[in-house]
Amino acid sequence: MSEVRVRIAPSPSGFLHIGTAKIALFNWLYARQTGGTFVLRLEDTDADRTEEEFVQAMCDGFKWLGIDWDEGPAFGDEPQKGDFGPYRQSERNQLHRDAGQKLLSEGKAYRCFCTKEELDIERERAQKEKRPPRYNGKCRDLDAAESQARHEAGERNVVRFKVPEGQTIIEDLVQGTVETQNKEFDDFVILKPTGDPIFHLAVVVDDGDMNITHVFRGDDHLTNTSRHAMLFDALGYDRPIFAHLPMVLDEQGKKYSKRLHGANVLDWREDGYLPETMLNYVALMGWSPGDDEEIFTRDELVKAFSVDRLGKSAAKFDMKRLQWINGQHMRTMPIEELRDRVLPRLSEAGIDFSGKSEEWLTQMAAICQEKLKTLNEIVDYTDFFFKDIDEYNAKAVKKQFQKEGALDRLEIILAVFQENDCTTQALHDAIEAVCEEKELGLGQINPLVRLSLSGKMMGPGVFELAELLGKDECIKRLENAIEYVKGL
């Protein structure tokens, strides 16, 4: 068996779609696991929809996910890689034309002079009579010489593939044996009047010429695969092994629309999700490990992946599950790494942390690690460190500051802070001791501390955050809180 060669062939008409990412992931996993080659090929034949910035945007998505390619086209700073180029379909046009001509000259295809209008009428009639809409093969048996003459005279025509008799059998890695009667297919077009290829011809030629051995793609192509198989055969290529994967559905169970937030994989980066989360989650939509393991790093995925555990049914996107997976990854991440990933989110929120030491920032990340579900939540969890409290959480004010005895308790807390070292341990012990002495519960003290120091009712542990805030600042904030409560 020759070396595994797989590919992802997106049409760069925008961003990297979550569905494309899923397909790319499985191709990539297979390549990495087998030591094979992962090829990036751009299906950019739809010229007006393809722009260089789209190519860049799409590849930014791949890079963020950590899906790297061994062969692919040049763009931006990327050099062309690989010996099977060009890797843009638009630059392979002549190859496709030649393949079409070859089939024509071998009698495996023929020119069709039917007009579009004729065919439209025929199709409509078929619909009305509840017959399957298929081309009737009118031009199939046209005399070759006559056909050529009409073509040379400039008569508009397309080239159709002459679908052979018999049946086509595909051994799909996911779908199993797919057997189709060739008579279910009409003679489909392979070359447009301009001589440009139709998609089906182009992919087959490209996959054939690039020696692609395995094709993992969306199951929307399952029916097309029989056509492709016939084309592979007719052109004398070895057929690759196919694996048709179910597509990604949105939370309503519909095909993931491009317009939906989250269709772009980079939307998830923006929302504070980790690339390994996306890989992990998407892998679990359509593949399951044999055991109860659910959390996988990129490397673990490469190791654990196996073709025979791919599923056939489509899965709906589930935000809650994604969040959970993200939390799991955040928790196992080295603290320095979490710090470095979280800091840019603070910058984006306009928070200036340049005055803090690296050690302090690491500590800040550490006290949040067990609580965060997304990177973005860091802002809500820590912004009070970097600015004065301009407003106390209204609900918390009602629940804490406006309670009977709040002021007395704040005075007690202030005394504790004044008399003790401002460390997690010291504060904890001191508060506990005071609680016992005054017969108070921690629940009557800690929420007041939190609210006074952070203005919020949630966040990192109170003593931990107090230590990071520093003694002077804590005392100042407690005094402010006392003034505030007096004014109520």
Place this chain on the structure above:
RNA sequence: AGCGUAGUGGCCAAAUGGUUUAAGGCACAUGGUUUUCAUCCAUGCGAUUGCGGGUUCAAAUCCCGUCUACGCUACCA
């Protein structure tokens, strides 16, 4: 209209004829964890395996039918 694929608790899914009174996780609920939110831990909740037949001693698993969803049937990709 033909052909194709899928249908297991709200969601992801395991189990391809029997060790299953259908795993596990998410979500949800309750309790505990230095208050609350979150995390974590524990417990719990919840499925006549789309529906109807059949084969079998035995079916989520095999067969037939049916419904629903999606895909392909483009001079789109």
